[in-house]
Each structure stands twice: as structure tokens, then as C-alpha cells.
Amino acid sequence: MEKVKISTRQFTCMLFSLLLSSLMFGLPRILIEQSKQDVWQVMLITFVVDALLAIVYFILGMRYPQQTMFEYSETVLGPWLGKIIGLLFVLFFGYMLLVTLKIVSEFVFTVLLTETPELFINFILLLVSFYAVNAGLEVIARLSEIVAPLILIPLLIILTFSLNRVELENLRPIFQHSIWQLLKYSLLPISMYGVCIVMGIFMAYHNKPKESLKAKWIAIGSVTVLSIMTLISLITIFGTSYSSQQIYPVFRLAQIIKVGNFFERIETLVIIFQIAGAFVGLVIFYYSSVLGLAQIFKIQRYQTLTPYFGVIMLILSKFVFNNIAERHQFTETIFPYLALFIEVFLIIMLLIVSLIRHGIKKT
């Protein structure tokens, strides 16, 4: 067990940058395509569901203080079953790492470095994340403290300076979907918000674990507010048809900003915050996977695993999806169920078994 401590603010920043960056890439298009003008209701449902889920993670973390999710699943389920569940979590984090890697390199490849091989972009990204992961959790936490404003400020600049093109009429008609449809559409954002199960790892290192729940609520609350603001500006500025056509709508939003004759062409801001945010995501998933592996197989230092894991990820990144269309289809159809199985079902099962085996009263 590492002797590291992270503060509440760092805890919030980590979840905030992780979540916001993974939401801003491809999700706006899918959400607007599905739920049109009612997209804010979907986001609110997502927020409520995830805030409730956070309580489950929180209770588990409080019942087994100083233990990460990999360790307490062994405590709860016994060594064998616990290891299997732990491996499922590792697989999930590994998959999320791959997807984040794919998303960034696709983005960079499409809009920025069109001639550079994607494998090379992946290599650079993994190399930098490798360095950060080896440096340990405290460095990752401080990194996300720097990155959080790097995401927030460019996003706010873009949202502010595109206000002159807002056409509020585009917000109508609202309430065109039934509550069942909305719940169905919110599966995907809920599964995206669910990456916050990394909370199950960070809580063990939190210096005031009691504040974890509050920190998580602040993080998802601010992410929800920001993503609703972004989605609403996309709808009011572009209309639903145009925004559900664009693969990177936020990038488009930055492209149309023109204030006076000098403040224009600021897409770079989007590139900065997308890559900075995705970098935090990469580092967190990378760290979680190797830490999980090390704790499951009782390896003293997780650092011994990082290089091998990185190489495996680099090789896999070449094969995992043939093209962006395949990834989109997977994200829209299969991913939510897969992710919800891990993020919701497994966690709730853990809690139930823990309540039965160790009684309700245990701290």
C-alpha cells in the first residue's frame, strides 16, 4: 500500500477533468441526435442516478477504510471470487484506457496531424502517461489540479464568445419524449458518468474519506452544469440537425467564433482542453489498471507492471477498432450495458454481499 494522501480538492479535480473530457468528445452528437431539445432532461436524470450511485461507492469505501476496490472485493467475496471481480474492474479500466487513447488519437489525426501515423500519436500519449503513472498518485492528483482549469477556462471562453450566434427559438419544441424514452437515452451518459468508479480507488488515499461523497457530488454537479450549457449552446447555435451531424460539435463551435475582426480561429483552445483532459483520463485509467493488477497479484510495486501494460495497450490500440464508425456503433449499442454491468450491478452486488457478511453496523 502506498503511503500517499490526496486532498479533497485534488479528489474533486481528478473526477471533474476525467469526466468532462470524456463527455465533450463524442457524446454531444449522440445525445442531441437521440433526445433532441430534451437533452437537458437526460443530463439531469443522469446526474440524479449517478449521485445516488456515488452513495453506494461511498458506503463501500467507508466500510473498508484504507482499502481500494480491488482489495475490498477480496475482503467481501473471499480471495478467489474477489480476484475475479477485481480482474473485471481491471479489464474495464484497460478498456476505458484504450477507448480514451483511440478517441484522442482519432481527434488529433482528423483535425490536427493528418499525416502523422496514429500509432505514433498513441505512442507519444502513452509515453507521457507512463511517466506520470510511475510518478505516483500524488503527482497525478496535482496534475489534475493544473488540468482542471485548463479545461474549464477554454470551455467557458468558447461558450461566452459564441453567445452572439444564439437563436433561442431552436430550443423548441421541448417535452417531446416520454419518460421511458428519456430513461433509455440516459443509459449512455450514465455509463459515461460511471467511470467515476475510480472513486473506489482514490477514496482509500483520500486524507478525509468522509468528504469523498461531497467531493464527488461537486464534481458531477459542475460537470452536469457545464455539459448542459454546452449542449444548449450547440442546439441554439447549430440546431439539432446540424449538431447531430457533427462528429466534434464543440470543435465546430470554436470554429465559428468571430468577435470583431481579430478574435477568431480559436479552435486551438478546443484542442488544448480536449488533449489535456484526455491526458488526465489516460493517466487515471492507466494508474487504476496497473494498481489493480498489482494489488490482485500481490505485487509490491505497481511500477514494475507499467511498462509491460503500456506496450500491450499500444499494440492493442492498433487492433481494437478498425475505424471511427465501428467505435461509434459500439459506444452507442453495446458499451452502455457492458459498462453498467460493471459500474452498477457489480458494485451493488458487492454492497449487498458485504452487508450480509459483515453486518449493517460495521462503521
Next chain:
Amino acid sequence: MRKGKRVIYTLLILVIPLLISGCWDRKELEGRAIVTLIAIDKGENNQIKFSVQIARTSDSQASSNGGSSGGEKSSIIMSGTGDTVFDAIRNLILKAGRKLYYPHNTAIILGNDIAREGILPELDLFNRDAEMRPLTWILVTPGQAADILEAQSTLESLSAKQLDMMLTDFGASSKTVATNLLDTMKQLAYDSPGAVLSNIELDPSNPKKTLLLNGAAVFRRDKLIGRLDPLETRGYLWVKDKVNAGIITFPCPGEETKKISMEIKKAKGKIEPDISEGKFNFTITVNVVSRLAEQECLTDLGNPEELMKLKKSQNEVIEKEIRNIVDKAQDKYGTDILGFGTELSRKFPQEWQKIKDNWTEEFPKAEVNIVVNSKISDIGLVKKPL
């Protein structure tokens, strides 16, 4: 040990610049030709003729023409053909040598023939490619688009720059529309019935070829079906709430041969849909604030009674402008360019789901009321003419 570490770090620092310079994607300015205008026409054998106006950078000017001044043109025009737009773009490199650079392109001009066959196929590339920008102007011309590239610029050194300024300031007269790629794509979005784009021509009154923005082009779905003259275009702009300024002229009260100019200060237009007994009614409301800017007659107009009369005539003129475009859209083109369907879908979503497939047949039958409210804010520096 310490020394060895220092050597490794120094080496690392020396290697990093090699990685961050972006070896694969560097773009040297000298190797680029900056495209300022694009024209797309129908070529022979159903091919696409793609013409560009390239800004002459000082470097290429000096090398090609030994420092000659005066009559030297500031741009070069080139064209290539291909099966698709992108094919034509790449074929153009065979002639240009340099790779063309598009992010500074001002406008895309579409020729008449290609616009009649549909513009979405041609615009797809510009919407898809990351190098193209959504704020590029889209214009249609009645002849060959390549001819527009040949136009002489008057005040600016590049006709592209001039075109950009003409379109940015279109609101001063409100007699043409200015549509960029984003507006165009929004107008052509999935279930839209049509679009209105800017129309550019060579000024017939000027023997030296110069540019003239003349009215607008009307599209059914994405196919060009006709044109609007400047006043009809303003009718369209009233309805779409896009009039910012402009001059309204009408005869003096009492003296029919003399005219009055009213300057539009502010205008607000909106469409209110309504359904009664299965019939669709639309009420177009326009609120205008204007000022008396010029009068040719010698009557004293500076009193409330006369201003009331002016207000009435102004209402009539505006109503006529709007009625013209509504009639034209309903009867001549049979296309909902004014966005009645969109308004209907916003206010009556359920009814819209039922009617939306038959909207083309229903639209011409819809009843349209026009309400114009005017306010005359001031009369300038003069109380009455001498």
C-alpha cells in the same frame, strides 16, 4: 552516477525538440498557395470544374515578374477538372505545383448549372474536411462561377477581400442575404424544404468586370429553382427577422411624383402559426422603427398628422414587400423558404408529425396574414423644407 544521469538528461532534452517539431505535419509557408476564392462549375462530360483564386504572395510576385508594378494583378486564377470536387482539387496540384491551402478561403461560388442539379453533393467536402471553415460564404451566380473569379476589385487589392466586405455589410441595404456554409447547412438540414442563398453577378452597368450582389437565389431542397430581386429579398428578410437597416422609399403624400426615403433603424419580424378547423394560418408580424431621412417634396411633414400618414404608407410598402415574397413562395415556387413549417413544428409538434410528409402540398394553401406596425422615431435636423 550523478554525472551519468546528467548526460542522459541532456541527451533527452536534445532529443525532445526533434519530436515536438512535428516532422510529419510541418507546413512551410513557401510551399503553400493561399486560396482566397473557390468557384465550382459543371465541366464537360459531367465532370466538376474547380477554379480557385490564389493570392500572390510577395515572394511569388517578385520571382515571376521581376518587380514589375502598376498593372500587376494581385491574384492568379487556376482551374482543374475531376469526377468529384476533391478529385478536381487534387488534379489542380498537377498544375499549381504548390499544395493549395484552404483555411483562408473567403467564399465558395457555385455556378448556375451545378446549383440546378443540387448543391449538397458539392458542399459535402467543405463540411467534412477539417481544413475548410464553416464561416466561408456560399454564393450562387447565374452564369459560370469561374467568371466571378475574374472580376476586378475596386477598392481592395483582392476581389475576395472586397466580396467579404460586401457580404459583411449587406445589412446596410437589406436587399441581399449573406449566407455562410454554416447557415447553408442549417437551412438544408434534414427535413427542410428549401433555402435562400446570396446571389452574385458581374455588374452589367460596368464594362470593367466588377462584382454586384443582386438579390438572392431560391432553392427547393438543394436545387436552384429561381431568383429573388432585391426588394423580394428584403421581403424575405423581414419575415426572417434579419433586417437591420435599409431605405424604404414611397411617394410623398399629395405629390405622387416626388419621393420620400425612410431609414430603417430597427426591425423585428416573427411568424405565428395557428391551426383552426384543419386549416393553417400564419400571422407575420413586423415591428419597424424608422426615421424620416429624406424628402423630395416641399410639404411640411414635421407634424404628428403628417407623420401618421407616412407611417401608414410605410406600413403599406412593407406589407407589399412581404406579400410579394409570400405569394412567390406559395404560388410560383411552391417551396416553404420562409420557414413556416419550422414554426409549425415548434408550436404544434404533434400536428406537425402528421402533416410533415404532405407539407409541400399544404404549404401553398396556408393562409397568411401580415401585420406591420411602424414607429417613426425622428426627422433629422430639419423641421421642414424651404
